[in-house]
Amino acid sequence: MSDDNRSQGVAAQNDDTKDEISLIERQTAEASVDQEPKVDNERLFFGARHWAIAIMCVAFSAFHLLVLNVWPLETWTFRLSHVGGGLLLGYLIFSARSLADGAEAPASPVSKLFLALGGAGVVYGAALVFVVWVHDATSGSPIPPAWAMDTLGIPLAAGTALLVVNSWLFPDQRRNAIPLGDALLGVATIAAVAYLIKFAPQLQLRAGMPMALPADMWAAVTGVILILELTRRVAGLALVIIAGVFVAYSFLGPWLPGILEHRGYDPKRFFSYIFTDNGVLSAPIAISSTYIILFVIFAAFLQATRVGEYFVNIAFAAAGHRRGGPAKVAIFASGLMGMINGTSAGNVVATGSLTIPLMKKVGYRPQTSAAVEAAASSGGQIMPPIMGAGAFIMAEITGISYMEIVWAAIIPAIVYFASVFFMVDFAAKKYGMVGLPKDQLPKLGALLRQIYLFTPIVVLIFSLFSGYSVIRSGTLAMATAAVVSWLTPHRMGPRQLFFALELGARMVLQLIAVCATAGIIVGVIALTGIGSRFSSVLLGLADQSQLLALFFAMCVSIVLGMGMPTTAAYAVAASVIAPGIINLGVEPLIAHFFIFYFAVMSAITPPVALAAYAGSALAGSDPIKTSVESFKIGLAAFIVPYMFFYSDALLMQGEWYEILRVGVTATLGVFLLSGAVQGWFFGQAIWPVRIALIVAALSLISGGWQTDMFGIVLAGLTTAYQAKFGSKEPVPMRA
Known part of the structure; x- marks a missing residue:
């Protein structure tokens, strides 16, 4: 179990030991005892260490809520603080390897040497960054000491690299301990980000130019190393390898053939450019630092107040007794929660721990149970109004208004979830499945008397469609979740608020890392111009055929999504592919929706289907068989993008009767x-x-x-x- 999930479970247990647990939860608890997924990067702290990290997580979440709603901060400083805080917490929480159960092993001499040299470099660099800050505060001179600027960079970057290598070769796998190397990586994060924040205005002017200082480059190098290493810990090697290939491409351009050739860039220009709003701080982090973290904290509020649990229970009460009832419940509950939390695999783990055992109980095969959950959870990211932050990213990249994107997404999302429902219903009829006995389900009448618990979602949708900003709407929904909890036995008090803010920070760390890494890739694409050249090749291969170009775009989007979370996959694919499709005459809205759909559905596409793999861990099924079945269940999502390419009425474009006809026939x-x-x-x-x-x-x-x-x-x-x-x-x- 991951640290996030374990902490969540421990806190919930402590908070609710004396509370009445619903019948459906009691049954699921026994069913899922032996199906607990084993996730890498696990660490569980106790005592003072736990509370220290918990307080830092709460401060991180509170900082974002304050900046977004009360205390605006300069954009560069805010985004750098977002990245830096995420890196710091990530290194304190996520270990370099999965934890070992054995006793502590003595550190090897080589490990001690790496720690000594790496630690000395990091501490020296951090001390000089502190000197620069103090000099500016006390002297009033804009020019810091030359000796400090000339000597802080190399020790800081080299020390960071040594510590990273040490974590690979000699991981400290003790429980309830923060390895010295990881603590020093946290110090390196503070030093690099503090330098970049200090000189942010100057960096904006001299980024990628000959006037960039060596210290600028080394601080950026340190930041890139830290981002890639944390991404490896929280998301695996695939995205790191992809980013590494792009970084290498920036330097190897003069020796590459054909369209890949470019004149190359020296390290100072590349790294000072890559840590600006053209790269690391570009659209993915812009969205991560605003909309994504806001709605992740909102999801944490729903979890802490147990309002989210109500959504699942009312679905069970309404449909649990019908044919294949638990599978139909999974469609509703996973789609709703997936819309908010924005990660397919994470949503599978969150809701699948309840729905998968119950699907198996009524007769679904383990692989089918996991596949239904994966398809529904992935579909949540195409469900408006939040779309797992996809609507916000698309609006940021395209300049199309958020409301236009939300309206356009309605019919395709309905068609997709209707398709998953039909798949489940036909399977239940085919195999003669029944639902759960009504006496084993929550009582619908009693739950309907608590219908006010849907208020947070209603407030969110109403405020969005009333013209309030996304930030204000999300904040109002969050506050509403806290208020309506006061009408339940799980009233939100200081303890639950603390837990929600802590959980929100923990849940968002993976997204911060992958968005920052996606920003590196986006920066390389912008710097080298490979995106426009790839678009030219796309035009040539397609021979002016829009359909063939869209097929290539589908393949690239799916392949990218296999190696990274869907949010990052869409951001990268949109940078590389979308210009070429638009040049072929495809409308920007259609082109970006097309790419977004396939980036999302890569989570259930074999052979690397992250959402299906997460479900298979819970169900105890074969991952490949599960991914194949999830692909079949979610098949409509691979057809819907071609549907709105042929008829943009499916995206609410055109007359109402045309929209109605296309929607009805597509559903049929x-x-x-x-x-x-x-x-x-x-x-x-x-x-x-x-x-x-x-x-x-x-x-x-x-x-x-x-x-x-x-x-x-x-x-x-x-x-x-x-x-x-x-x-x-x-x-x-x-x-």
Whole structure:
């Protein structure tokens, strides 16, 4: 169990030991005891260390809420503080390797040497940064001592690199201890970020120019090393390797062939450029430091007040007794929570711990249970109004208004979740599944008397559509969650508030690291111009065919998403691919939605499907089989982008009757497609029937009047045939 999840569980247990636990939770607790996922980067602190880190997390969350709502801060300083605070907490919380259970092993002589040399370099560099700050505060001179500026950089960067290498080779795996090397990496973070904040105005003027100082470069080098190492700890090597390739490309350009060739950049220009709002501090961190952290804290408030638990319970009460009830509950609950928290795999772990065991209980195979949860959790990121922060990132990149993006996302999201629902329902009919007994479910009547617990979501949506800023709307929703909790036994007091702010900071650390790493990639693309050249190649390969260009864009988006969280994947793919698609004549809104959908759905695309893998860990299923099944369940999401390419009415563009027609026929199309995929359509569907359903579905999906009529006629004939000849006997489920 990760530190975030473990801390969350411990705190919830302490807070609610004497509280009444719902029946559904009691059943799930036993079902999931032996299915606890093992996640790397685990550390669990106790006593003073725990409280010290908890207080730092609370301060980090509170700082962002104050700056966003009360105390505005200069943009560069705020973003650098966001990155620096995230790095500092990350190194204190996440270990270099998964924890060992054995006793503490003595440090090797080589490790001691690395720690001594690395620590000396970091401490020396940090001390000189302190000298620079003190000099400015006491002398009033804008020019710091030359000797300090000339000598702080190399020891700081070299010491940081040595400490990182030491953490790889000689990881300290003790529990309830912060390794000295990680503490020193925290010091390096403070030193590098303090230097960059101090000289932010000058850096904006001299970034990437010959006038950049050597100390500028070395502070940026230190920052890049720290970002990549934390990303490795919290998100794995894939994104680090991708970023490393891009960084290497900046220096190897003169020796590369064809369109990859460029004149190359010296380190001073590259690193001083990369740590500006063209790189690390660009759109991904701009969104991470505002919208993402705000809504992650909002999700933590829902969790701390147990308002989020109400969403799951009311779904169980409404649908838990129906065919495949727990799977249908997963669609609703995971979609709702996934919309808010913005991470597919994280949402699978959060809601899947409840829904997956119950799906298995009513007869779903482990891999199917995990696949449904993965498909629903991933779909949450395409569900307005929050879209897992996707709407905000798209607005930032494209300049299209947030409200226009939200409106455009409504029908595709409905079509996708309707498709997942149809898949689940057909599977339940095919295999003769039943729901949970009503006496084992929460009582709907009692829950409806607490319908006011939906108020935070209602306030959020109402305020967004009333013209309030996203920041103000999110803050109002957060405050509403705290207020409505006062009407429940789980009233939010100082202790719960502390826990919510702590949990919010812990939950956002991974996103900070990956957004900063994505910023490095975006900076390389901007500096080298590879994005425009790639667009030219895309145009050439597509031979002026928009459809072929979109196919290439789909492949690139999915491949990028396999190696990084979807937020970062979209930001990078939009920088590389979107200009080329738009140059082919595709509308910017359509182009960016197309890329965003496939970046999101990479989380359930084999062979590297992060959301499916998270679900398989909970279900105890085979990861590859789970990813294949999640791909099948979420198949509509791979078709919907082509639907709104052929008919932009699906994105609320055009007359109301055209929007209505396209929405209805698209929903009917995915209904037929679901029947074909599951092999059940008013009875068992033999292969000729399944082929007919696929043809009818694709005809309805394409969006034209003629194809719609053909699809409706074929669907009617197929339905009539199945009603008369289709076997209604359930099919035995394969292991």
